[in-house]
Amino acid sequence: MPQDRFLRGVTFIILGECFFVLTGMVVKHISLEAHVWQMVFFRNLFGLAFLTPLLLRSGRSAFKTQRLSLHFLRAALGVAAFSCLIYTFASIRLAEATMLKLMLPLFIPVIAWVWLRERPTPILAFSLGLGFLGVLIILQPDSLAAAGRLAILTGLCGALFAAGAKVVIGRLGATEPSVRIVFYFNLFSTLLSCIPMFWYWRALEPVTLLWLFLFAILATIGQLSTTHAYTLASPGKIGLYSYASLPIAGLLGWLIWSEEIYLELWIGSGLIILAGALTFFYSRPRKPEIATAKG
Template identity: 40%
Template sequence: MTQRSMQPLQGATLLALSALLFSGMGVLISIASATVNNENIVFFRNLVGVVFFLPLLLAKGLRPFKTKRIKSHLLRTSYGLAAMYCFFYAIAHMPLADAMVFTYSAPVFTPIIAYFWLKEPLTKRMLVFSLLGLLGVILVAKPSDALFGSLSLVGLAASLLAATAFVSIREMSDTEPAYRMVFYFALFSSLISAVPLSWAWQPLSSEQLILLCSAGLLAALAQIVMSRAYTLAPPGLIGPVAYLAIVFAGVFSLILWGEVPDLNSIIGAALIFSASLLSVFWRKR
């Protein structure tokens, strides 16, 4: 048993990298979702994560993956997979801009959950920076009035579940390395998501398989980097850095589809960058 690490600068840097990888994954899933159903997308996203570890399994066997915390891994998988399905449901039934607000609002809840679960410090500054980043997300996403409809409860549940999953990573970080947490998440998620796939399977073309496998690979890398980030610093402290994902998504939209951001989007991006930097450097100073 070791103490949980406290390296906010390194953790924030890795979390920013994971946000970039998750944004790239989001672009691939967005393209694939035009012709592939959610059940297939979720399954392949997780299955590729298991395949990602095959070289390590062949080289080292099961020894690196031995754990005494199967229950913790199952709980983390339950939170993360439930959040994933809620996010996909919100995207399918709400305007995309509204769903994006919920997708990126999890950092608001992480410091509160971490305080009650792990007894990690909760300061007004953490909450202010989290809300500042969320304000930036709203300016970028430009949600509609549907944001306050009944379906918003699904999006809210997704955010709470995702935040709980982030904190659970931190909770296991005293004994579990990042790669082991990602392996069990991918393994259990693949087994669980295979159940709805049994009645929702659809034949896939080679182009669709390439998209899904590429998205799964980026997801596996992003999960490893994110898990490592949360082992280095409390999620409540570096959480606002995760908002950078929506900025990276905007950059991808500009490069790939020529979508030029308006003034509100630029102001929102500036707020997100400010919240991300202040959350780390203000405390460090």
């Protein structure tokens, strides 16, 4: 039933975004003990250990794919995005980092223009500018210090890489189930991140390893939830609900770290949500194409 699939898609995307907020909270908690590349590596390694038994239950056929190159590209973009976003979550307020992550949908038309030669409409270009205006409004004076500027630029790069990964997922979703997509992401991401991880190795306390394990489980569940959401309904219909994570991040940041919930945060967030709504509405595929937009 289409309405049932839509409601389940909304549920899974909100659930996934909540898990990503929890992931960001763990990053802030352990950022002084573990290096960014250690977090990326162990997140993927533990995620791989979590997913492999699920695929083994389905037999060897569950691992078979004809799209290894796309899986590798998705992993490379994902590692770049994840490392950027981890650094951002560790460096600035939880709500600000979440807001930068939510710039992702605004970059998808840019990726489609560069890669797929799909020229964006004026309204999509306007929505991207509106999103950046929201970012500028949210930024506080302390965010404009050198470290804050670097974290913000890194977060925007992370959103751009993540948008590229989303476009690849859209291609993979036509033939690959959610668990296989996430499995190959974790497999290739573990291999890609192990070299810089050893280069920046820090000795880790046992309790930090436990936090890294929790970090990996939360991130993997969030990834499975959002990937599954886009197999239930098209991104144009349910993607806007990912913005539910912004007030959740603001509230949790205030409760746990006493991070200020300031007026500019809500004004800027409102502009970003409006920009996202315009992007989702005007990027929505025509009905005959909806079936191919899964991912």
